[in-house]
Amino acid sequence: MSIVELYAPGTASRRYPSNWHALALSIRHAAHLKCAFPGCQARHLAVGYWDGAQFIEAIVAPLGERLVRVLIAAAHLDRTPATADKEQLMAFCQRHHLWYDRAENIVIKRSRLKSLSYELPHIPRS
């Protein structure tokens, strides 16, 4: 099964272990609801903005910066959603989760964009 087929819309419940919610919760709590990515200290539900690699908690973002809320989720280090091995799971904030899975995300996004594309009709000139 290709990565594109694996991540097809509507297949999430088939990709993850049946106890995924409890498993993900245990990983997040074991990390004290903080991102475990090296150097990141972002806390679950904290509000603030990113200053380079540093998350700054704040109620107002500086001009040009975007205020965000951190969500901590369990990430698969082996990039295999079916994995239930706790050694292969780590609590990441959404920024580092997306960064860690960026190669797969690019493949999936390109595939979805390709499926949306169509050939332009030929319009004869008069």
Ligand SMILES: [Zn+2]
């Ligand atoms: Zn992080």
